[in-house]
Amino acid sequence: MAESSGEAKVYLRLVIDEEKNKVVLAEAGKDFVDVLFSFLTLPMGTIARLFKKHNNKAHPPVSVGCFNNLYTSVVDIGVDNFQTEACKRMLLCPRSVSDVQCQRLKVNINPTEREKYFNCPLFSRCRLCSNFSTTRCQCGNMMKEEIRESQLKVEDSKQHGVFVSGGDSTTFIITDDLEVSVKSTGLVLERLKSLGCADVSKLGEKFVGIGPKEVLTLLQCVFSSNAPLTETFLNKGSALHGLTRSYEPLRPCMEKKDEAEPEKVSAINAVVRKQDGKILFVESGDDFVELLLSFLAVQLESVLEISGDSITFGCLANLCRSFKGFRVVEETKAAPADSKVGVLPCFYSFQVQLPGIITLEPPVYYRYMDSSGKNPYALTRDPNKITYYHNDKLVPVTLVDPKSDGNDHQTHCSGFLKKETKFTVSDDLFITPMSSCSTVCLLKKLQTNAEDVDVQEISISKAEVRMYACVVYPVI
Template identity: 65%
Template sequence: MAKSSEKHKFTLRIIVDEEKNKVVLAEACRDFVDVLFSLLTLPMGTIVRLLENHQKSDPVTLGCFNNLYKSVVDMGSDDFETEACKQMLLYPRSVRDVQCKRLKININPTEDIKCFKCPSYCQLYSNFNTSECHCGNVMNNEIPLENKEQVAGKDDANGVFVSGRYSFILTDDLKVAVKSTELVLNKLKSLGCADVSKLGEMLLDIGLEEVLTLLGCIFSSNTPLTDTFLNKQNPQAVTRIYKSLSPCREKKEDETEPEKVVTLKAIVRKQDMKILFVECGEDFVELLFSFLAVPLESVWEISGSKISLGCIGNLCRSFKDLSATEGTEIPTFIGMLPSFYSFQMQLPGIITQQPPVYYRYRLYSGQVSYGLTTDGNRNPYFRKDRLVKVVLMDPKSHGRDKSTHCYGFLKKETKFTVFDDLTITSMNSCSTVSLLKKLQSHADDLEVQVISISSSQALNLLRASLVTSSALSTALWNLIAKKLKEETDLWNPVSKKVKEEI
């Protein structure tokens, strides 16, 4: 953890209803609001890792995401295409990493992107020192990167996500707005706290630990400020609502590309139609793993109003409203994953950034003189005909494939078992009989249903993964019910006769 983040503190003024021991309002500086909004930019896998490390004895449980992340941890390296694939999922990057380096408290400091090449004269480069060149060598020779991406808005008048030198008002449910006397009066009246003689004030020092506690509370509480700063514990009451509705993304008429569909074998318990587990290929598991790479702001955006999860919605709406009303120029990265985070099957509305373009300057001898640069015009005295564009290899590909872009993190033609709580294991790791014993299931009570999942239907699975501990049964029950009805109609003579008459 960066030392600056460990030592830096914010002063937060909270207005407290002393009779109810409840935060009414909080007054915060711009830097604190920047840190608050930065939580929305974190990939879901990063949030799971940070919260588990923050409170190891009793970590905050985010639906099925903890099991999903642990499955990556427990999975052997042989199941992945390359060694880098597992690291990319355990430590997913954000397209806003560069912006977050300017935060006064950055709870997820990341290293600068590095570049490595083969020790021979091959012209392939990679961002990972474990990548294998097509000649068979490991690409572990680090090449200096010059003219690294500059952080926009270094003027002190601008923050990272909000501009100006304003103070801000925060409600207990994390609605954020620019401070004004009119706003404070209206908030006090609407909250039934017009009698200010009953209100107290507290000045709090907010550091790294408090921000991490607040991160856990925004998922599970409607009053995260009270729970973080007054109760000083992670709340046990969880506010989570799931609506199993059709995906919020509609198919456009001009979209001709067919949707990606995967087929699963669902093992269903007859008495309650609960999905105990599914048997599937690597494409469905990659869809689940892609959830870990999606930032929180994108999860909320593509899920629309289909989930209610703590105060995430209020924070996201405040982020958008402040950007619009204050004219803050914030790059739009909703639904965007960093370079090379391309999966065999991805959620609709999620795209992957193009990899950066690097150049090297070639001397007469053919050697590199000034390392790599992202700027082809870095020096007016350089001859443009000696600037050579560098080939950056996809860390998911093998060097022998000479591929600069590929889809998929897991080895092809691999079979997996995915449990209802999204714990994932390789099918060759245990026998079917042992599995049924573990689930305390009788063979006569089970049946196998073959179902198909499209990329747009996978949105229901994402939502269920956030708010329940039984994501498969919650999100896919309608497919099981539909399949059962079709089979019932097929074998019901009366139903069959009616259909023939029609």
């Protein structure tokens, strides 16, 4: 792989079984382990976007279950089907609650811009701001004027690390299936014996420098191989492929709509082939589609929690167990203590989302006079900040939900899609806005006659929402 001069790198020492051309162990410092653990903080939509960008003629596309199809659907769905322009942008580039920590990674494959803030010309009166310049203020003006935020002090990453603690001399042992442990002589001997590599005369060593391209290839190999270190550094990702592990999919009970059902969260019309009962596609409203789109915002670590024992995750499960054992960065204090599955950034609230997934409340900001920029004001999250001018004071400011179109003046909105919009969803989760000819076109594409199918209504309960997530997450 070509490497640009001067790019940041982390380093890895590989212990190799030269006869089998296989990585036995890897030794690394905390910089590489932090990069490895950062994979679990990536939203699934971000992973799909990175894979799409990284694919080339030398490497066939790596698919992550149906996420590639979901992500491509968002790309193709017109902006007019979303509540606001910002809604589509939020789904195409989903934020992670760990974005700030990941900016301290030595090699970051998903660098995100510092969040920007915008206000309207009547900011002194409206006291509203937004992260998107396309948001309309309650006064009717667009929020186009960028306003500076006073940055909070960030702790020294060299002392505290990103996801693991320890000094620069701390060394970790990583197995080929991504179990991570602090290095010790006893552990190394134990691993060598357990892998049948006690005869160290047959082992070789290799030192590798890893930049962004190598990290992206490693991430792809994590999803496509149970030996990602061997696949990445010895085979150069030559066997990259889509995820093909078979599993027995769960199906919801097909039954008539029951208005009295208290747990029902959505209802869809399924076009079912009479011959074998296979769902060819469904027609649904915006609520069911929002449930599917919410999967793009969920972090990989949460995927493992959601799916539980329903799917075998191979090396990802090993990585997740190690991550939980080593993580030293405190969970955000804004998250409730009983949140066991996952946390989404503020404003990532969907009409229907997975049980156990919570959305953070937006932080409280204050406005003060600022003479250092074009905008006469600046923002701070520090209520004790000393202002530049003695006669000035900190004024609370409301961060507007970018999903609000400005007419309802909401600061909290649930839902990305326009209400009452209808969609068709294929069995492999391609989503298309419904049109008068969409049913006919789909039947022709599937080479199916109208007399060979039935339409059945499916009511989806809260308990079944988690089941749908398990079906969408066939990771490895």
